[in-house]
Amino acid sequence: MKVLNVAILGQGRSGRNIHGAHIHTDDRFKVVAVVDPLPERRERALKEYPGCTVHENYTELFGRKDIDFVVNATPSHLHHPIAIDLMKHGFNVLQEKPIAGTVAQVEELKKVIDETGCMYAIFLQSRYRRQFVKIREICESGVLGRIVEVKITSSGYGRRWDWQTLTEYTAGSLYNTGPHPVGQALEFLNYYDGKPEVYCKMDRVNTFGDAEDFVKLLLSAPGRPLIDVEISSCDGYPLFTYQVQGSCGALTADYKTVKWKYFKPEEAPEQRLIRTPLVNDEGLPAYCSEKLTWYEEEWEEGNVLDQVFASDTKMLYNDVYDYLTAGKPFNVQFKQVAQQIYVMEEAHRQTGI
Secondary structure, three states, X not given: XXXXXXXXXXXXXXXXXXXXXXXXXXXXXXXXXXXXXXXXXXXXXXXXXXXXXXXXXXXXXOOOOOOOEEEEOOOHHHHHHHHHHHHHOOOOEEEEOOOOOOXXXXXXXXXXXXXXXXXXXXXXXHHHOHHHHHHHHHHHHOOOOOEEEEXXXXXXXXXXXXXXXXXXXXXXXXXXXXXXXXHHHHHHHOOOOOOOEEEEXXXXXXXXXXXXXXXXXXXXXXXXXXXXXXXXXXXXXXXXXXXXXXXXXXXXXXXXXXXXXXXXXXXOOOOOOOOOOOEOXXXXXXXXXXXXXXXXXXXEOOOOOHHHHHHHHHHHHHHHHHHHHHOOOOOOOHXXXXXXXXXXXXXXXXXXX
């Protein structure tokens, strides 16, 4: 088994607690270098990744030939320039979200990817989530009929006062949390060859910075379902993570369970349009009423939150390993995430945040 050598830029919540934590459990990868500007984090890295080298600046890695790819888990506003610099120096990159803050930056990234031929993988592990995959499977099966609307929420109640509340750091709920629900939303929309219509409302509620912490985002495209994404820090009663409405049924899901119900059109009573007033058997005014046979099903995620998150991460790292060792294509494609940045930039343009 080939072991891939990894350098991690950043030892914060993502670099250490997600990427580093996964690599500790995966013998296919070895951390050989860690970069972080904080000395205490570099000292800790020496203990947590035996044999690695530690550095204050990522440019200290230039010239090394023993690194198979670099995890760019730096603060969001540094993602785009550092990734470009790394690829220009011959490094493959596994990029944390968001990949950039503007469409212009995305285009610059694409140009450098094409020029260098370096791997540019995007860490959007929520696209691998079993619950999301299951819901798409149900929608695509046709049992719910034509999908009319998909709602995705990523909400809770909480205040925040760290750097992720500042627009100067390409932060706020849409750039930070948003890549996950928006990335999934664009998969449901499946309109990557065009530009979806975007409507957005943002607000600042429980944040101590100048970035948004409430987002209502609507996406539409010809012949596609309406997509409703909500990211809120002031929802004390989040009722669902997904809701789907279809012509033959509906679906709802929380973090653990997916439930859906549907009727079979071929079993439904035959009806025809009536222009005259409806009456019941007694000749009194009545509403439309019929008896449909409903079929109800349920699917439950084996584990939730922490274990699910770890499972998603493992599947994305499987993609990275398969790409670098066997040339297999990525599940998360660049053009898909490029559209995500288009949506986010347009949302910020509309709201002025």
